[in-house]
Each structure stands twice: as C-alpha cells, then as structure tokens.
Amino acid sequence: MTSNYAATSTAHRPKLNGHRSPSDTVTRTKILLLGLRRAGKTSIQQVLFNNLPPNQTFYLETTMRIAKHAIDTVIPLEIWDCPANTTVESLGVPLSQFSTIIFVIDIRDLYNQPISKLVEFIVASYAENPDIILEVFVHKAEKLQEDDKIENFRQIHERVSDRLLDMSPEYEQMQLNFHLTSIYDHSLHEAFSRVLHKLIESLPYLEELLNVFCANCQSPKSFLFDIRSRLYIATDASPVDSATHNLCCDYLLLLNQFGPLYKSIQASPNRQRQLTGTMIPNTPPPSTTSTSSLSPRGPSVSSSASHPSAPPTRNYSQRPTAPTNGSSGLLSPTSPTSSPSPSAVNGGSGTPSSLHAHDQPSTSTPSFTTPSPSPISMPKLQKHKDLFYPSASTALSTPSSPSGGTTLTYHVITKHLALLALIPTAVFEERRGS
Numbered sequence: 001m002t003s004n005y006a007a008t009s010t011a012h013r014p015k016l017n018g019h020r021s022p023s024d025t026v027t028r029t030k031i032l033l034l035g036l037r038r039a040g041k042t043s044i045q046q047v048l049f050n051n052l053p054p055n056q057t058f059y060l061e062t063t064m065r066i067a068k069h070a071i072d073t074v075i076p077l078e079i080w081d082c083p084a085n086t087t088v089e090s091l092g093v094p095l096s097q098f099s100t101i102i103f104v105i106d107i108r109d110l111y112n113q114p115i116s117k118l119v120e121f122i123v124a125s126y127a128e129n130p131d132i133i134l135e136v137f138v139h140k141a142e143k144l145q146e147d148d149k150i151e152n153f154r155q156i157h158e159r160v161s162d163r164l165l166d167m168s169p170e171y172e173q174m175q176l177n178f179h180l181t182s183i184y185d186h187s188l189h190e191a192f193s194r195v196l197h198k199l200i201e202s203l204p205y206l207e208e209l210l211n212v213f214c215a216n217c218q219s220p221k222s223f224l225f226d227i228r229s230r231l232y233i234a235t236d237a238s239p240v241d242s243a244t245h246n247l248c249c250d251y252l253l254l255l256n257q258f259g260p261l262y263k264s265i266q267a268s269p270n271r272q273r274q275l276t277g278t279m280i281p282n283t284p285p286p287s288t289t290s291t292s293s294l295s296p297r298g299p300s301v302s303s304s305a306s307h308p309s310a311p312p313t314r315n316y317s318q319r320p321t322a323p324t325n326g327s328s329g330l331l332s333p334t335s336p337t338s339s340p341s342p343s344a345v346n347g348g349s350g351t352p353s354s355l356h357a358h359d360q361p362s363t364s365t366p367s368f369t370t371p372s373p374s375p376i377s378m379p380k381l382q383k384h385k386d387l388f389y390p391s392a393s394t395a396l397s398t399p400s401s402p403s404g405g406t407t408l409t410y411h412v413i414t415k416h417l418a419l420l421a422l423i424p425t426a427v428f429e430e431r432r433g434s
Helices: 041-049 054-059 112-128 146-167 169-173 187-197 203-217 242-261 269-276 299-306 353-359 425-431
Strands: 029-035 067-072 076-081 100-106 133-139 176-180 221-226 232-235 391-395 406-412 417-424
Touching: 029 041, 029 112, 041 054, 041 067, 041 076, 041 187, 100 112, 112 133, 112 146, 112 169, 133 146, 133 187, 146 169, 146 176, 176 187, 187 232, 187 242, 203 221, 203 232, 203 417, 221 242, 242 406, 242 417, 406 425, 417 425
Parallel strands: 029 076, 029 100, 100 133, 133 176
Antiparallel strands: 067 076, 221 232, 221 417, 391 406, 406 417
8 A cells, every 4th residue: 555644745734723823833743642541542642752750650630632742853743632532523623634543442451342433433534544544552561461462462453353344345455553562661662663654754764874874883773763752763774673672762761861961061151151261240250459549458558568478369360451551562560569670660769659658648549559450352152052962872791792792872963863873892992983
C-alpha cells in the first residue's frame, strides 16, 4: 500500500480547528489517542512528553474531555487525548484531519467492548482516508508474566483481524500495526518512535547520513534521538537491537538529569562578567580615596604621605585612565608612595606641599588625589551567542577485552536532537577532538 502523508505535507494539511494561538503559525501533524477508561492513554502522553515518573501515573485524573497537547519535536505534533466515551460523531472534526490513530487496549481486557470500539474507528477512518496510519498499543504489559503476555497479545490481534474480515474482505489489505508496550520499560519509547518514523518526510535522508557516519567511524549502531522525549527519530540500516536501544535511552536519561548542571558562560551573566569582562555592573564601585578636602577622609592623604609604609587601598576593579600633563603629555604621578622631587611638587620651594596640608586654606585640595575614573570603552555584546555543543562518552568495556572495547558517545546536534552511537574505543580515542 502506498503511503500518503497528507497531514505532513504543507500543501494538503487541513487547518487546525481553534488550537492555534494568534502568534502561532506552525501547522501541526495531528495524532488521535483513543481507548477505554483506565487503558493508559494519558499516562503514555505524560511519560513520553512531560517526563512524568511512571510511579506517579496512579495519581492522574480520568480524562473527561478532549485534551490537545502541542509537542515540538523534529516535526510539530498535536496529540488529542480523548476520553473513553468519544465516538466518531462526538469528535467534532473529520477523521481525515488526523495522520495517525493510536488505539490503546489494556492487555488484560479480552472482552468485546474495546475491540468493538477499535473496529468502529478503523472502519470510519478507512472510509475517509484509506491511507491513514492505524496503530494499536497493547498496553500495561508489565501486569502479566511473559507467557501470559504473549498469549493475550496474540488473542487481541486475532480477534481484531477476524472482526474486520467478517465485515469486509477489503480490510485484509489494511496496514494495522500492533505493539506491546509498557511505561515501566523502553518498549513504549520504541513503539512510539516507529509511529513517528511514518510521519517524517526526511527520514530517508537522515538514515543515509547515519549510514555514512557508521561507515566512517566503524560504528555498529547509531541513533538520532529527540532529547526531551527520548524517542529515536532515525537510525542506520542495521537492525535495532532492544538491548542497545534500552542502553541508549538510559544513558540519555542520565545526561538529561545532570545536563542542567553544566552550562556555557553565555547562560550565566555573572560568570560571563567574571571571565570575559564583557558585562559590567550598572553602578561602578565607589573610589576609596576622597577627592575633596571637606571629606572626612581628607587627612588620611597627608597621613599616608607621612607614612609611606601603609599606602591607601586602591580599587583595581575599575581601571581609570591615568591623567597626563597637558604641556608634556607625560603621565602625572598618582601614587602617594612615590617620592616626587620637592621642586616639582611645590613649585621649586623644596618643601612637599602634602606635608603642610594642615597649613593650607580649607578650600584647597590635597595634591595626592585619585582622579575621577573616565568612562571605560567596553566591547559591545555580540547579538548572537556562540554555539555550544555538549558531548559525553562512556566506556562499555575495557580496551583489554578481546573485542578491543566499545564506547557509547553522545553529541548534541541541534537544540532538540542528539546523536548516540557505539564506536570502537580505539577509533574513538584516535579521532576525538578532531
């Protein structure tokens, strides 16, 4: 069957009905999330896209009305979380507006009610759009033992297929995908990732780029992950191993938890000011030396001149421009610890004027004063921040192992995407940093 991603194409996408803010110009691909009460629909959405811990899903309230969730990943999504009593008529919009329908069934529910509701939506959606993507999540797989889990999954699959064949033979050619899922492991992430792959038009190009990467780095497996939801957007041509996928998901979860502790200096204004000096306080610190004889610190100037061993403390955070002599252009002495010649200080009288500051009129100003700081010309802040690409790696086996060791690497590609790959340790040590 030929795939037709009409909801993804900008030319044929239907308009959203009242779920676009005046400033939002993004057209989103719609996914309809259906199922009976307590099947786990809201838990799936919250665990995947809101990072809700699975053990907190017990406190979620029952969905009473349709909730629309805007998700920004590699493609803009809009997930409609529907209550259990939703029907084709009460939905309010035609099913042709949705690119994918996900129906959630509790694996312990082998009665006819969920199967009848699923068949109802399958028939209605197929009549409006034969190429619509239909997915069935047989959920809460953790509730059963392994043998019972497989048997119940098989029974649900067979009952849905038999019911459709009884209605019409044409449904035999329908593409209906079943996934065994649970929020307590990574099966939910893998199943939803496969659903997302059918909505990404650029998927073949991403896969080809990952194939080139694996060939150049001798990588046995690589994934392109959405950082927040931990859904893999694309992978290379080699088969997906569940153990490798679970390992990458766990490593990405670990980095997401510790990532906020490590930021570039652009993210912290105080740190940027300390390291680069490109940002200064609004109010400069006060000068420690008074420039007026009326200030209480006025006598301290003559005292410091009489005792050169205790110079006054100066503030070096502001670096004022040293005054120059107007006639010669030379720098004038500003430090009270220097010993100027008597003739230069007191007009050739041989007596330093600072030693007789108490004999001068009260309106005079001491000779040794710190000039007022001139404005400092600082470089302008850049309009665009420097790009910052975090990376991480961890060794999965020691280099002394027979295989030579393997390293799991993590590289941020964009704000929302990260590349995780398994690379031989020898290749990683040789090429990292290049």
